[in-house]
Amino acid sequence: MSQLRAALVIAGTDLRRRLRNRSFLVQGVVGPIVLATIISLAFGGVHNDIEATIGLVDADGSPASAGFVEALVGADTGDLRFVEVDSPEEARRRVDRDLGAAVVVPEGFAASLRGERPLDVEVLSDPDAPISAEVARAVATGFADRAAAARLAALTAAEVGDRVPGDDVLAAIDLPLEVTTTGTGGDVSPAAYFGPSMGLLFLFLSMGNVARDLLAEKRVQLLDRLRAGPVRDGTLVAGRGLSVVAVGVTSLCVIWAVTTVALGAHWGPPLGVVAVILAASLAVAGIAGLVAAVARTDQSADVLASMIGFAFAMVGGAFIPLGSMPEGLQRLALLTPIGQALRALADLSAGSGEVGAVVPQIAALLAWAVVAGGAAAWALPRRVGAG
Amino acid sequence: MPDAATVTDRPETSVEPVLQCRGLRKAYGERVAVADVGFAVAPGETYGLLGPNGAGKTTTISMVCGLLRRDAGEVTVAGRPMSPEATDAKAAIGLVPQDVALYEDLSAEENLRFFGRLQGLSGRELAARVAEVLEVVGLADRAGDRVGEYSGGMKRRANIAAGLLHRPRLLVLDEPTVGVDPQSRNAILESVEALAGEGMSVLYTTHYMEEAERLCDRIGIIDEGRLIAEGTRRELVAQLGVGDQVEVTGTGDLAAFAAACAELPGALGAEARDGSVVVRVEQGSTALAPIVAAAERTGVAVGGVEVTEPDLEDVFLALTGKALRD
Ligand SMILES: Nc1ncnc2c1ncn2[C@@H]1O[C@H](COP(=O)(O)OP(=O)(O)OP(=O)(O)O)[C@@H](O)[C@H]1O
Numbered sequence: 148m149s150q151l152r153a154a155l156v157i158a159g160t161d162l163r164r165r166l167r168n169r170s171f172l173v174q175g176v177v178g179p180i181v182l183a184t185i186i187s188l189a190f191g192g193v194h195n196d197i198e199a200t201i202g203l204v205d206a207d208g209s210p211a212s213a214g215f216v217e218a219l220v221g222a223d224t225g226d227l228r229f230v231e232v233d234s235p236e237e238a239r240r241r242v243d244r245d246l247g248a249a250v251v252v253p254e255g256f257a258a259s260l261r262g263e264r265p266l267d268v269e270v271l272s273d274p275d276a277p278i279s280a281e282v283a284r285a286v287a288t289g290f291a292d293r294a295a296a297a298r299l300a301a302l303t304a305a306e307v308g309d310r311v312p313g314d315d316v317l318a319a320i321d322l323p324l325e326v327t328t329t330g331t332g333g334d335v336s337p338a339a340y341f342g343p344s345m346g347l348l349f350l351f352l353s354m355g356n357v358a359r360d361l362l363a364e365k366r367v368q369l370l371d372r373l374r375a376g377p378v379r380d381g382t383l384v385a386g387r388g389l390s391v392v393a394v395g396v397t398s399l400c401v402i403w404a405v406t407t408v409a410l411g412a413h414w415g416p417p418l419g420v421v422a423v424i425l426a427a428s429l430a431v432a433g434i435a436g437l438v439a440a441v442a443r444t445d446q447s448a449d450v451l452a453s454m455i456g457f458a459f460a461m462v463g464g465a466f467i468p469l470g471s472m473p474e475g476l477q478r479l480a481l482l483t484p485i486g487q488a489l490r491a492l493a494d495l496s497a498g499s500g501e502v503g504a505v506v507p508q509i510a511a512l513l514a515w516a517v518v519a520g521g522a523a524a525w526a527l528p529r530r531v532g533a534g
Numbered sequence: 535m536p537d538a539a540t541v542t543d544r545p546e547t548s549v550e551p552v553l554q555c556r557g558l559r560k561a562y563g564e565r566v567a568v569a570d571v572g573f574a575v576a577p578g579e580t581y582g583l584l585g586p587n588g589a590g591k592t593t594t595i596s597m598v599c600g601l602l603r604r605d606a607g608e609v610t611v612a613g614r615p616m617s618p619e620a621t622d623a624k625a626a627i628g629l630v631p632q633d634v635a636l637y638e639d640l641s642a643e644e645n646l647r648f649f650g651r652l653q654g655l656s657g658r659e660l661a662a663r664v665a666e667v668l669e670v671v672g673l674a675d676r677a678g679d680r681v682g683e684y685s686g687g688m689k690r691r692a693n694i695a696a697g698l699l700h701r702p703r704l705l706v707l708d709e710p711t712v713g714v715d716p717q718s719r720n721a722i723l724e725s726v727e728a729l730a731g732e733g734m735s736v737l738y739t740t741h742y743m744e745e746a747e748r749l750c751d752r753i754g755i756i757d758e759g760r761l762i763a764e765g766t767r768r769e770l771v772a773q774l775g776v777g778d779q780v781e782v783t784g785t786g787d788l789a790a791f792a793a794a795c796a797e798l799p800g801a802l803g804a805e806a807r808d809g810s811v812v813v814r815v816e817q818g819s820t821a822l823a824p825i826v827a828a829a830e831r832t833g834v835a836v837g838g839v840e841v842t843e844p845d846l847e848d849v850f851l852a853l854t855g856k857a858l859r860d
């Protein structure tokens with residue numbers, strides 16, 4: 148009997164018991180969806196059409212930035228409107244009032260493309276207008292990405308011939324129009340944000356289950372029975388880990404399906420969404436294993452899980468969309484696995500990123516999984532094991 | 535150490551024992567749970583570890599099954615050295631823990647299928663074995679019910695079933711009748727007898743003397759982490775040196791009868807009391823006929839005869855100065 152097969156048998160039974168348990172339905176599906184719906188309504192409805200006005204500031208005055216503003220202002224983007232604003236200061240004043248958010252191409256942007264480090268395209272947002280913030284972010288990222296691509300092409304060309312990329316090359320920066328046009332399809336709905344955010348919150352809150360189960364199995368000597376069989380301690384632990392991953396994937400996929408069908412949410416390209424869901428579930432499994440390795444009682448397991456879960460959720464932007472957070476907090480959010488997962492899903496949803504664009508977030512989630520899971524894989528068999 | 539070796543190395547077990555352990559030791563901090571335990575279980579033998587609460591039975595079994603890392607000593611199961619990593623040695627063992635080690639939210643059948651799969655069974659063979667063991671413990675008609683809905687006795691029986699699935703060479707039962715009603719207890723003892731009758735080796739721990747006497751071919755008496763005596767029930771009782779007691783009630787010259795009895799071969803002493811004679815003999819069953827003959831010779835009319843053998847309770851009392859519980 149291979150240990151791999153044993154791990155799969157353990158994971159299968161664990162999963163079956165959990166899915167059969169009513170608490171999975173409550174914690175894994177109904178809870179997140181209900182909460183996501185409520186929060187989405189509070190954040191401006193679950194309807195599909197984006198109604199927003201985004202300000203565009205061309206402080207740079209380069210052909211590239213002018214072209215960018217001109218193209219968007221002139222584009223037919225339905226209820227999503229782009230208006231030109233004269234200065235960053237004016238944009239900042241108006242973001243709270245008639246503008247949902249604003250994108251600022253800073254002075255010297257085009258010139259900076261010739262240097263070592265290009266300037267950032269800035270997004271001004273209002274916490275009360277998360278959709279506008281996401282749209283603005285998507286537009287800004289799209290423009291910056293293309294500027295970076297053009298810069299790279301120009302620099303490569305410069306290696307061969309001219310030393311510096313000329314204005315003509317930079318002016319040819321492709322405009323991120325497709326971002327805005329797909330955006331009008333209702334891409335950045337609150338439900339597409341809060342569905343996964345609540346799903347992740349509940350997954351992290353239920354991390355204590357692993358510890359609870361192991362402690363209960365120890366109490367009634369179920370662990371003794373398992374360990375008296377031809378199954379290694381590491382296999383027992385790996386089986387649990389697999390089952391946590393499977394529960395996470397199941398829960399998030401059901402939420403994905405329900406928010407898509409019932410609330411019209413658009414999570415983005417399926418391949419990317421699945422990759423993020425899988426990576427996030429792996430991270431949950433790793434951290435849950437660590438909680439189980441540390442917790443000595445059911446209570447301590449639950450306390451640890453809720454502390455970690457709520458901390459990650461608060462900081463990671465599960466309650467307030469990342470896009471409408473101040474820059475500093477957004478960076479802080481990316482220190483948490485929930486923040487990484489939500490950043491990736493928001494990008495996929497906004498359509499600014501294909502799967503490739505969320506590779507850094509997926510890598511970060513996998514790093515969580517490997518580091519926490521590795522520590523758990525070392526410590527947990529010793530906890531369940533032979534003392 | 536040499537003592538343990540002489541106890542374990544029984545010359546008559548020429549076949550390789552299914553379980554062999556020597557010099558087992560386990561301490562939890564200052565407390566020595568098992569100090570020096572060694573014994574062997576021959577193929578087809580039922581071996582009992584008899585001892586009071588806290589004697590070290592579960593700790594010994596945990597080392598035997600590779601659940602616990604031992605501080606010293608050796609364990610071989612079916613010829614393979616046992617350790618927490620030894621999956622091959624573990625495959626030869628079926629453990630029935632002291633608690634009901636089953637998932638209460640799964641049916642008995644689901645539990646058994648799960649544990650059977652982990653033992654490497656699958657497909658038809660698995661289905662057949664699950665059905666068989668359910669039959670053995672008499673739960674076939676309730677197989678689909680959740681274990682949580684079972685009575686205490688049924689849970690115990692399901693618990694035993696889970697240890698039988700892979701036809702282990704050695705079945706290890708840790709106090710399987712604790713807290714069980716008399717009816718279920720009897721059912722459990724009967725199924726253990728049946729399994730032993732089919733040739734399975736059994737290691738059985740208990741603090742009930744009657745269970746050890748009824749089930750076990752040989753018994754090790756364990757107290758405070760040490761095996762203080764070992765042998766068949768008869769050997770253990772013989773160690774006491776007090777012999778069986780035959781009490782003959784009758785009328786006639788009881789003093790002369792008693793004197794005649796004391797002279798019989800195998801007699802350890804005889805005493806006339808009020809209306810009866812009490813004879814202590816090495817073995818009650820063989821002494822009976824000579825005693826009755828002596829009564830005839832001395833003209834005593836026998837009213838009744840009662841043979842009492844000392845039990846393991848007496849042995850334990852004599853060895854430790856304490857009573858076994860119950
Ligand atoms: N994990 C542990 N930590 C500390 N001491 C322990 C541990 N397990 C057992 N002991 C101690 O070791 C001794 C032997 O315990 P063990 O459980 O082996 O006894 P037992 O013969 O099975 O008793 P019972 O009939 O009550 O089941 C006891 O004194 C017990 O307190």
Ligand SMILES: [Mg+2]
Nearest residue numbers: 591592632709
């Ligand atoms: Mg015990």
